[in-house]
Amino acid sequence: MSLDKYKYVVVEGPIGVGKTTLAQKLAANLQAQPLLEQPQENPFLEKFYRDATRYALPTQMFFLFQRVNQLRDLAQTDLFDARVVSDFLLDKDPLFARLTLDDDELNLYQQLYAQLRPQSAVPDLVIYLQAQPETLIERVRKRGLSMESGLSEVYLYRLCESYSRFFYHYDASPLLIVNTEHLNPIERDDDFTLLLNHIGNMRGKREFFNLGE
Numbered sequence: 001m002s003l004d005k006y007k008y009v010v011v012e013g014p015i016g017v018g019k020t021t022l023a024q025k026l027a028a029n030l031q032a033q034p035l036l037e038q039p040q041e042n043p044f045l046e047k048f049y050r051d052a053t054r055y056a057l058p059t060q061m062f063f064l065f066q067r068v069n070q071l072r073d074l075a076q077t078d079l080f081d082a083r084v085v086s087d088f089l090l091d092k093d094p095l096f097a098r099l100t101l102d103d104d105e106l107n108l109y110q111q112l113y114a115q116l117r118p119q120s121a122v123p124d125l126v127i128y129l130q131a132q133p134e135t136l137i138e139r140v141r142k143r144g145l146s147m148e149s150g151l152s153e154v155y156l157y158r159l160c161e162s163y164s165r166f167f168y169h170y171d172a173s174p175l176l177i178v179n180t181e182h183l184n185p186i187e188r189d190d191d192f193t194l195l196l197n198h199i200g201n202m203r204g205k206r207e208f209f210n211l212g213e
Ligand SMILES: Nc1ncnc2c1ncn2[C@@H]1O[C@H](COP(=O)(O)OP(=O)(O)OP(=O)(O)O)[C@@H](O)[C@H]1O
Pocket: 013, 014, 015, 016, 017, 018, 019, 020, 021, 022, 037, 039, 087, 139, 140, 142, 143, 180, 183, 184, 185, 186
């Protein structure tokens, strides 16, 4: 089993599913450079969770500029020499915009997105983490960030649905869909090893990894 061919790996999934913590652990294990979202730098996010209608547009704009800049940095990285593990795909940006913006705002956003979207590397592997909305709510509470205290359950439900739809059609990269309900690769090393083994043995373009109860 060799993970050498995976130079650019992305971990994706809805809010709180465990992207960042898994991306950090994978990066450490693969001696890769982590490329992580910086939601704490978005000054509109906390306000958005309290008043979505008013703050959706600046929240989306900030994230779009931030992610585009991060991917420009990635474009400078020589993936022959370095490896990168990231916790976002740029495609997630319009996925959120469609959920949070009204029609006129979305139109404006889409024009900007089309202009700004960089030509960036295609991941060698995308790991899509799934969990029930109830589980996400629990994990977000466990993380206990005060800025997320206004995050609504309805929003998390809608987000999970959007992610499922998005990845149902996704075929740009090999995709590993991981059910994290009973898998905790962060706290359980055996689970992490099972996940690494599965990645190393992947042959198809779309595979599922699911641990029973
Ligand atoms: N498989 C798991 N089982 C149980 N708890 C988990 C699992 N994965 C992550 N957690 C815990 O859930 C919380 C959220 O994880 P994390 O911050 O990595 O989520 P995230 O997907 O990056 O969220 P965001 O989209 O907001 O950045 C953390 O407290 C983390 O330790």
